[in-house]
Amino acid sequence: MRKALLVAVRDYNAAVRTKGFLIGLLFVPIMFGGVFIVMKFTEGRVDTTDRRIAVVDHTGVVAPALIEAAERRNESEIHDQETGKKVRPAYLMEIVGPRATEMEAQRVELSDKVRAGELFAFLEIGRDVLAPGDDGDASRIAYYSENPAFDDTRHWLTSPINDRIRSLRVAEADVDIETVERLTRWMSVEGLGLLSVDEETGEVRGGEQDNTAAVLLMPYAMMMLMFILIMAAVGTLVTAIMEEKGQRIAEVLLGSVRPTQLMTGKLLGAIGVSLTMVSIYMLAGVFVARQVEASNLVPYGALPWFAVYGLGALFMFGAIALALGSACTDPKESQSLMMPMWFLIALPMFVWVPVVKEPVGGLATWLSLIPIYTPMIMLIRIASPVTIPAWQPWAGLVGVVLFTALSVWTAGRIFRVGILMQGKPPRITEILRWALRG
Amino acid sequence: MDVNAVEIRNITKRFGAVTAVDDLSLDVPAGSVYGFIGPNGSGKTTTLRMIMSIFYPDSGSIRVLGQEHHEAAMDRVGYLPEERGLYRKMKVRDVLRFYGRLKNGDNVSGDVDRWLERLDLADWADKRVEALSKGMSQKVQFIAAIAHRPELVILDEPFTGLDPVNLDVLQEAVLELRAAGSTVIFSTHDMSTAEAMCDFVFMIFQGQKVLDGTLADVQDRYGTDTVRVRIEGDATRLQGIPGVERITDRGQLQELRLQSGANSQEVLGAIMSSARVTHFELGRPSLHDIFVRIAGPEAEEASDA
Numbered sequence: 001m002r003k004a005l006l007v008a009v010r011d012y013n014a015a016v017r018t019k020g021f022l023i024g025l026l027f028v029p030i031m032f033g034g035v036f037i038v039m040k041f042t043e044g045r046v047d048t049t050d051r052r053i054a055v056v057d058h059t060g061v062v063a064p065a066l067i068e069a070a071e072r073r074n075e076s077e078i079h080d081q082e083t084g085k086k087v088r089p090a091y092l093m094e095i096v097g098p099r100a101t102e103m104e105a106q107r108v109e110l111s112d113k114v115r116a117g118e119l120f121a122f123l124e125i126g127r128d129v130l131a132p133g134d135d136g137d138a139s140r141i142a143y144y145s146e147n148p149a150f151d152d153t154r155h156w157l158t159s160p161i162n163d164r165i166r167s168l169r170v171a172e173a174d175v176d177i178e179t180v181e182r183l184t185r186w187m188s189v190e191g192l193g194l195l196s197v198d199e200e201t202g203e204v205r206g207g208e209q210d211n212t213a214a215v216l217l218m219p220y221a222m223m224m225l226m227f228i229l230i231m232a233a234v235g236t237l238v239t240a241i242m243e244e245k246g247q248r249i250a251e252v253l254l255g256s257v258r259p260t261q262l263m264t265g266k267l268l269g270a271i272g273v274s275l276t277m278v279s280i281y282m283l284a285g286v287f288v289a290r291q292v293e294a295s296n297l298v299p300y301g302a303l304p305w306f307a308v309y310g311l312g313a314l315f316m317f318g319a320i321a322l323a324l325g326s327a328c329t330d331p332k333e334s335q336s337l338m339m340p341m342w343f344l345i346a347l348p349m350f351v352w353v354p355v356v357k358e359p360v361g362g363l364a365t366w367l368s369l370i371p372i373y374t375p376m377i378m379l380i381r382i383a384s385p386v387t388i389p390a391w392q393p394w395a396g397l398v399g400v401v402l403f404t405a406l407s408v409w410t411a412g413r414i415f416r417v418g419i420l421m422q423g424k425p426p427r428i429t430e431i432l433r434w435a436l437r438g
Numbered sequence: 439m440d441v442n443a444v445e446i447r448n449i450t451k452r453f454g455a456v457t458a459v460d461d462l463s464l465d466v467p468a469g470s471v472y473g474f475i476g477p478n479g480s481g482k483t484t485t486l487r488m489i490m491s492i493f494y495p496d497s498g499s500i501r502v503l504g505q506e507h508h509e510a511a512m513d514r515v516g517y518l519p520e521e522r523g524l525y526r527k528m529k530v531r532d533v534l535r536f537y538g539r540l541k542n543g544d545n546v547s548g549d550v551d552r553w554l555e556r557l558d559l560a561d562w563a564d565k566r567v568e569a570l571s572k573g574m575s576q577k578v579q580f581i582a583a584i585a586h587r588p589e590l591v592i593l594d595e596p597f598t599g600l601d602p603v604n605l606d607v608l609q610e611a612v613l614e615l616r617a618a619g620s621t622v623i624f625s626t627h628d629m630s631t632a633e634a635m636c637d638f639v640f641m642i643f644q645g646q647k648v649l650d651g652t653l654a655d656v657q658d659r660y661g662t663d664t665v666r667v668r669i670e671g672d673a674t675r676l677q678g679i680p681g682v683e684r685i686t687d688r689g690q691l692q693e694l695r696l697q698s699g700a701n702s703q704e705v706l707g708a709i710m711s712s713a714r715v716t717h718f719e720l721g722r723p724s725l726h727d728i729f730v731r732i733a734g735p736e737a738e739e740a741s742d743a
Contacts, residue, residue, distance in 0.1 A: 002542075003540055006536070006539055006540055007540075010536055014525070014527065014528070018527075243525065243526070244523070247523050247524065247525065247526060248519065248521035248522060248523035249523035249524065249525060250523065251487075251492065251519040251521065251523055252517070252519055252523040252524075252537065252579075252582065253523075253540070254490075254492045255490050255492065255512075255515075255517035255519065256512065256513075256517075256537065256540040256541050257540055420492065
């Protein structure tokens with residue numbers, strides 16, 4: 001064990017005291033922070049050039065209201081209230097009389113104007129929009145622009161037009177507008193958590209408005225942490241093994257330590273690296289949560305499970321990485337062999353949304369009981385507010401422990417042979433034979 | 439201390455269909471320098487790895503430093519593998535201390551520093567391994583094998599690729615180890631090194647032991663059947679002399695192997711009749727010649743390497 005620890009300490013130092021580790025450590029927050037900063041940055045950088053919009057109004061009664069609404073908006077919404085700086089473009093509406101006999105020609109003409117930059121877009125309000133009928137063309141409102149799919153302007157136009165149309169319809173029906181509003185008042189369904197009785201005080205708690213952040217963010221954060229935990233360990237191991245094989249260090253080491261000691265040492269070293277990384281993230285996460293007074297979001301109850309599953313996952317994936325790494329002879333090959341493994345590890349990243357949506361559903365339950373997915377998927381389920389059957393985390397744990405023992409044992413047998421292999425890479429069947437025969 | 443540092447009894451090792459080592463037995467007396475020779479792929483490295491218990495024999499047994507279960511003796515053995523292995527990003531001194539501690543070496547730091555000084559590497563102690571030249575890293579690797587004061591030192595091709603200065607330094611160091619009481623086993627392709635340094639020579643060919651004994655023993659087995667002559671003029675004049683089995687051109691000298699039963703005096707007479715002889719010597723075959731006789735001419739290139 002002393003020798004295994006020596007190996008572990010060396011590997012740990014070799015991995016942690018590098019620029020790579022620091023870069024890796026900063027990568028995740030920088031990536032997320034970077035996205036946030038870029039979003040903030042681009043938010044203030046919208047195109048504030050005024051937009052001219054031609055309105056061809058076949059009804060003749062909608063366009064004036066639209067001009068009014070645009071003017072109101074230009075006065076109150078396009079400037080930053082504190083700095084007075086213009087942050088949005090003004091909308092300048094201009095009414096164009098419809099040329100009823102040659103509509104197509106008019107559309108082409110207006111399109112050319114948009115292309116030439118004289119107009120931003122043009123809007124055509126059909127004749128029958130007040131009482132839509134069978135004539136499709138006359139019953140629609142069409143917005144023509146260069147990029148109609150992603151267009152804030154079109155989105156903005158919808159509501160003043162509908163307000164106007166509604167009030168015209170109401171007036172026609174001779175009903176009081178307030179009555180209409182009272183009759184059609186929209187009711188939404190609020191999502192609330194379950195109630196519970198405090199055992200000490202007898203007070204009823206809960207029933208609070210459910211926090212989307214807690215429902216989505218926490219399981220996601222837990223899964224990401226678990227993923228980082230596994231990745232850091234696997235990465236460290238594969239790098240270390242590739243160096244030892246490439247530089248023929250393995251044989252020197254095996255002149256001093258048993259393969260099992262070497263493997264144990266490498267595994268412990270990599271686990272140390274990975275725990276260092278994740279501890280830093282966790283502490284930072286809890287710290288930030290306290291700073292922003294969101295510490296009630298931290299699922300402390302799930303943390304012990306994180307710890308045991310994390311440890312299991314580290315040994316399990318670490319052993320698999322050791323076995324695969326030792327069976328490769330150069331880094332290129334190890335990458336191609338690791339690719340399927342990455343897909344295996346990363347699968348939960350693609351299914352986490354359905355799992356969070358239905359933590360007790362079939363997919364979530366079954367995936368969470370497959371040992372290699374238990375650490376991530378079961379954790380998502382535990383961290384979600386839904387109560388999952390109490391036996392499942394334990395069943396998952398048993399699976400993880402058994403599978404971990406199996407993979408460590410198998411990896412040991414492959415490692416013993418593979419670590420001295422040079423030259424031609426072994427075939428999968430050969431690797432299996434090493435595992436079976438030892 | 440046991441009489442033998444290593445006792446190998448009937449070991450066989452197969453890799454798939456290939457028998458790398460075939461029913462091999464060998465005793466390495468404590469305190470001796472034992473040379474392993476043999477062409478490439480003959481089983482030298484496999485045998486050394488089995489002594490190191492990196493490989494296990496399929497059958498047979500190995501005792502190292504008196505221990506049947508020789509893992510227990512591992513810390514008392516130093517090993518320099520054929521392929522050098524050092525962590526490129528680590529500093530020279532740190533690598534050596536790490537390897538020394540893995541052997542449970544006491545006071546490795548002191549010994550490491552002493553050897554770095556001794557092999558002229560003190561200035562490089564705090565440099566990273568990747569900055570070293572090939573010869574220097576070989577010396578570093580050598581220190582890694584011996585810094586923990588092993589009783590048995592196993593060196594796989596320790597002298598390959600060294601310049602003459604470093605070669606002398608390492609050969610001296612090996613003899614120094616023996617003087618300090620260590621047993622040294624090394625494999626080599628260079629027959630003159632083996633002749634100069636080894637108390638015993640062991641040759642393995644196609645997995646089997648073909649020679650084992652002191653240099654004198656080995657040479658005696660082949661008798662005095664070698665004539666070395668220097669003649670004036672073209673060496674081709676020696677062609678066709680009766681009683682000569684083979685002529686090897688050694689540049690300044692011509693080495694003639696006599697057919698068994700051939701009379702050396704008659705051969706001398708025949709040479710003198712066709713050329714002027716400036717040197718004539720009757721002797722035992724060189725280790726090189728013996729090596730080639732066993733392994734065949736195709737191994738000659740390898741043995742010259």
